[in-house]
Amino acid sequence: MKLAIDAMGGDYAPEQIVKGVELARDQYPDIEFLLFGQTEKITPFLKSDQRIKIMQADEVIEMGDEPVRAIRRKKQSSIVLAAQAVKNGEADAFFSAGNTGAVLAAGLLIIGRIKGIDRPGLTTTMPVITKDDQDSFVMLDVGANADTKPANLVQYAIMGKYYAESVMHVKNPRIGLLNNGTEADKGDKVHREVHDLLEQEDELNFVGNVESRELLNGVADVVVTDGFAGNAVLKSIEGTALSMLKLLKTSIMNSGVSGKLGALMLKNAFGQVKAKMDYSQHGGAVLLGIKAPVVKTHGSSKADTIFNTIGQIKTMIDTGSVQNVITYFSEQNVKEETPAE
Amino acid sequence: MKLAIDAMGGDYAPEQIVKGVELARDQYPDIEFLLFGQTEKITPFLKSDQRIKIMQADEVIEMGDEPVRAIRRKKQSSIVLAAQAVKNGEADAFFSAGNTGAVLAAGLLIIGRIKGIDRPGLTTTMPVITKDDQDSFVMLDVGANADTKPANLVQYAIMGKYYAESVMHVKNPRIGLLNNGTEADKGDKVHREVHDLLEQEDELNFVGNVESRELLNGVADVVVTDGFAGNAVLKSIEGTALSMLKLLKTSIMNSGVSGKLGALMLKNAFGQVKAKMDYSQHGGAVLLGIKAPVVKTHGSSKADTIFNTIGQIKTMIDTGSVQNVITYFSEQNVKEETPAE
Numbered sequence: 095m096k097l098a099i100d101a102m103g104g105d106y107a108p109e110q111i112v113k114g115v116e117l118a119r120d121q122y123p124d125i126e127f128l129l130f131g132q133t134e135k136i137t138p139f140l141k142s143d144q145r146i147k148i149m150q151a152d153e154v155i156e157m158g159d160e161p162v163r164a165i166r167r168k169k170q171s172s173i174v175l176a177a178q179a180v181k182n183g184e185a186d187a188f189f190s191a192g193n194t195g196a197v198l199a200a201g202l203l204i205i206g207r208i209k210g211i212d213r214p215g216l217t218t219t220m221p222v223i224t225k226d227d228q229d230s231f232v233m234l235d236v237g238a239n240a241d242t243k244p245a246n247l248v249q250y251a252i253m254g255k256y257y258a259e260s261v262m263h264v265k266n267p268r269i270g271l272l273n274n275g276t277e278a279d280k281g282d283k284v285h286r287e288v289h290d291l292l293e294q295e296d297e298l299n300f301v302g303n304v305e306s307r308e309l310l311n312g313v314a315d316v317v318v319t320d321g322f323a324g325n326a327v328l329k330s331i332e333g334t335a336l337s338m339l340k341l342l343k344t345s346i347m348n349s350g351v352s353g354k355l356g357a358l359m360l361k362n363a364f365g366q367v368k369a370k371m372d373y374s375q376h377g378g379a380v381l382l383g384i385k386a387p388v389v390k391t392h393g394s395s396k397a398d399t400i401f402n403t404i405g406q407i408k409t410m411i412d413t414g415s416v417q418n419v420i421t422y423f424s425e426q427n428v429k430e431e432t433p434a435e
Numbered sequence: 436m437k438l439a440i441d442a443m444g445g446d447y448a449p450e451q452i453v454k455g456v457e458l459a460r461d462q463y464p465d466i467e468f469l470l471f472g473q474t475e476k477i478t479p480f481l482k483s484d485q486r487i488k489i490m491q492a493d494e495v496i497e498m499g500d501e502p503v504r505a506i507r508r509k510k511q512s513s514i515v516l517a518a519q520a521v522k523n524g525e526a527d528a529f530f531s532a533g534n535t536g537a538v539l540a541a542g543l544l545i546i547g548r549i550k551g552i553d554r555p556g557l558t559t560t561m562p563v564i565t566k567d568d569q570d571s572f573v574m575l576d577v578g579a580n581a582d583t584k585p586a587n588l589v590q591y592a593i594m595g596k597y598y599a600e601s602v603m604h605v606k607n608p609r610i611g612l613l614n615n616g617t618e619a620d621k622g623d624k625v626h627r628e629v630h631d632l633l634e635q636e637d638e639l640n641f642v643g644n645v646e647s648r649e650l651l652n653g654v655a656d657v658v659v660t661d662g663f664a665g666n667a668v669l670k671s672i673e674g675t676a677l678s679m680l681k682l683l684k685t686s687i688m689n690s691g692v693s694g695k696l697g698a699l700m701l702k703n704a705f706g707q708v709k710a711k712m713d714y715s716q717h718g719g720a721v722l723l724g725i726k727a728p729v730v731k732t733h734g735s736s737k738a739d740t741i742f743n744t745i746g747q748i749k750t751m752i753d754t755g756s757v758q759n760v761i762t763y764f765s766e767q768n769v770k771e772e773t774p775a776e
Binding site for chain 2: 223224237240241272274280281282283285305306307308309310311321322323325326327329330331332333334335336337338340341342344345346348349352353355356357358359360362363364366367370371
């Protein structure tokens with residue numbers, strides 16, 4: 095398989111991107127890498143070009159650039175050229191740690207939507223931290239679309255189901271609808287309608303409404319939400335975890351010698367907590383609903399996250415996770431176009 | 436002042452309600468308490484009836500009752516009778532730890548909205564945990580209304596401002612709009628419109644869009660949000676904090692003797708973290724936009740939370756926080772009704 099990778103995106107590009115790619119190259123002998131960016135900036139960090147081909151891209155889309163305009167104007171940027179390589183069949187997936195909006199726009203406008211999908215959904219894997227037999231769950235949409243219609247959320251549920259089955263190896267994943275109460279009649283008009291629509295989907299193991307309070311406790315395998323609330327919930331969880339760790343650190347620093355000694359003795363326990371809360375081990379966020387895997391990691395990603403994300407993309411390709419969605423929606427189209435007897 | 440208190444609501448009613456009321460009675464000599472509920476259940480827990488009058492209520496609205504129907508059918512319930520006492524001028528505020536929906540419905544349907552307010556907003560005080568000079572912030576709406584229009588959010592901002600000034604003693608409080616990015620054009624159609632409307636309000640110290648990631652870091656004094664996202668964010672913060680504390684506890688229990696010794700040495704530091712995350716010290720959630728304070732605490736509230744919440748209600752009454760909102764909106768009405776010269 096071939097991956098099209100933006101070498102210029104993220105706070106530590108290109109050095110950490112190149113390092114992560116080399117880690118993955120050494121681990122996965124079946125992957126070839128197309129590394130898009132400014133050759134003279136990439137070369138100094140590249141130890142060996144075995145299975146890594148640098149694809150010159152003169153321009154860089156910056157973090158502050160307006161996404162759609164950047165995609166249209168910076169035709170020689172690493173993001174645009176990497177996405178075009180996927181569109182042209184020269185690569186199987188597109189991966190960047192750069193400008194999120196530009197990555198999403200490149201996926202949508204260059205690679206294109208799967209037939210039958212109205213809005214792709216940005217999908218993130220989150221940790222389950224208090225349940226022994228569940229490691230993680232996926233949530234979508236976490237910010238690709240702010241204005242969402244009921245049909246979009248039903249499509250998110252179907253795409254999330256295939257993703258959880260393929261990439262997380264969960265059989266018959268439990269689908270929950272994020273809502274502000276577990277009762278069927280909770281939420282605004284859109285969410286009440288989505289609840290009813292999801293109940294009618296025989297292929298889905300719909301477990302009903304779920305509350306954000308229970309997400310880290312593993313209340314579902316796939317959490318379906320509109321991009322506005324999903325983004326707010328994702329950032330609340332991240333922010334609360336970070337703020338609590340910071341507060342704990344400050345409290346320990348202020349608690350004298352015995353506190354510091356205590357912290358030393360608890361080093362393992364603290365390590366476990368940090369490791370569980372570290373999403374980067376689960377890879378990046380995937381824009382589901384595009385004809386090929388389009389994956390975005392945090393701008394702050396370093397080599398290990400880049401490496402983990404490449405592993406995630408490899409699993410997506412190996413399991414045909416995108417193809418499963420394409421097949422499902424093409425069968426739906428056939429059903430709709432064939433008149434009932 | 437006189438408070439109408441539902442003695443029958445919450446998991447530990449009436450015992451912990453009565454105990455909390457007695458703590459408050461002993462602390463605040465200027466408060467008289469009307470305690471609504473079943474006399475024979477309340478009396479066993481009441482040490483002294485000094486400034487506490489039991490008001491017999493034959494019925495109880497249960498946690499599972501459908502709110503609006505319960506308010507209409509259980510006319511002799513403690514919630515309905517307590518709210519009526521406020522409506523009739525026999526008490527200055529209404530407080531319950533019972534069925535949230537029923538408390539909100541009683542506020543709205545029995546006590547009634549302030550003229551000029553279309554939708555009251557449920558307002559909660561949250562901790563700021565990583566900033567030395569800010570202890571807390573308020574967020575509204577956290578769940579009174581799932582379907583929200585731009586004008587509602589502007590009214591939340593104004594009510595939040597008066598609340599923060601009166602009860603939290605913050606001068607010219609910073610108002611932030613919860614959104615999925617800080618740029619002015621972020622969010623769905625409703626949030627973009629609200630951003631523009633808030634920018635035009637000269638009386639508000641509007642600091643722009645804020646992200647849920649930054650709330651506990653004190654990015655604003657008043658966070659304005661629609662009830663759907665606000666509820667999801669509130670529950671995400673609560674859930675993440677609880678899950679992390681649970682995970683930390685499990686990790687410590689599994690880390691052998693040195694881990695347990697370490698935990699002992701860190702007891703003070705852990706205590707500080709727990710105390711900071713404990714919202715109950717800030718009292719209950721207030722339904723702002725009603726003609727009198729209507730306050731709801733968690734169903735799991737014990738005597739100390741009941742006591743803290745009564746302190747919060749006393750501050751609301753002492754500072755005229757509801758009256759300030761009534762005055763503001765009546766002046767707005769006069770402005771609108773007076774033709775410009």
